[in-house]
Amino acid sequence: MASYLETLDIPHLPESLSVYVALYRDVQNAAFLRQQLLSGNKEFEYAFIDASMVFSRAHATAAIFRAINDYKNDRLKSHNVHSEIVFSLNPANNIADSFRKFGVADSTKDLLAVKVSVSPEITRDSVAAHLEASVQGTPVTFDDQTISEISDVTRIKKMFKLGALPSPGDKTGGTQNTNAKRQLEMSLVGAIALRGS
């Protein structure tokens, strides 16, 4: 079945909890997907993230891990582990706000879909089939190169109040660019780890 669906290999999670991720560009039916979330359609229990708010794999992975760890310890702040992933991306503590800022919106063009196999019926095949049938968009590889073409770095920095940091992709290039990426990435990951402290 569709090979673009990636099983995210996060160490430290039990084998029974698999994490599936798929990245889409040029999504045509974002409004429909958002509506399914709003109406609480169980079939559509995903973390649907506006990919322009994702800076890198490490950034997304930090939020996913944070949510799953809180799920395992029975301390979710939101409905379920999937909404918690979107919530985990938000530096502020408002759940509705995190959906507005980081979740799928009607205008979303690039979408990151995440599904955690919280029950045994959820398999790679079932997720791949359902996403293929539901998301109208172009599946692309979930890697830092692709994400860097999608991310709205200015907006992400603003949300996390990291405006003072240098932006990767500035003309500087080379090592400085790598350092800027690393510094911003680690600042985001640290903020996610500390959220709610």
Next chain:
Amino acid sequence: MADEYKPPALPAPFNNTNPAPELLTQGAEGHLYKTFSLDPSIPAALKVRPSKPYRHPILDRRLTRQRIIQEARCLTKLIREGVSVPAVLALDWEGQGGDEAGWGGAWLMMEWIDGPVVRVVLEQWEAWMKKNASSLDVAQLEQENARVKALLRRIGKTIGGLHKAGVVHGDLTTSNIMLRLPTEDIEAETTPTGVSTQGEVVLIDFGLASQSAQDEDRAVDLYVLERAIGSTHPRSEPFMEELVHGYRESHRGATSTLKRLEDNPVPLSNAYSHMDRIDLNWILKTPR
């Protein structure tokens, strides 16, 4: 006879981790492990602060939580400010089980720093020099001293960056300063000693760190490090002025901190203030 030491069981989710995290050191406040980050191809350091059964459970939870959050906040702030310290990758301050019966511990996953601690670098260098310095000519001797001077200057500059960012370390010794091995291909130093001083200076172990911009607290950091170098690295001690030099050039507030350090006879009130805590732990540990 003493039983073989068995570290306490790892907290979830690390009890799942395969292969299991490897115990590296055990300090007064916690255990340090080497494991993977959230990406299996990247290593990470894991600091676990177990709950202390001799403390009252509510107090224990509160202290453990406060301290691990404080450490993580300092590290994250320093990363934002561009000071080289290990980045925070993940954190859990709440323990497990939720109530008094649960596990009140906490853990902090940090970026793995690949390289030696400065204590070992200086020890190796001093040992070599002690044995072989007489075989070096004047120029070589000068060059060797210059390498260590330059290292101390870099350390001073990094500590300056730390203080400039509004954080004091609280336990600066040469064991808490590392040299990150260079990742790019750079030409290795040529030195008869075989001890490299290359690499980015990285400060580690912020377990006793706090946010402060007071000259007193900053001077304590420098004082504690000065004493540590004086007692463990006698051959490097005369080069302390290089460290001070690097520090002075690093930020504007440095001058008044250094003045505070020089005024020393007034007791640096907070030097080793954390010892109280350690002592208290010892007292509390003693069964009544």
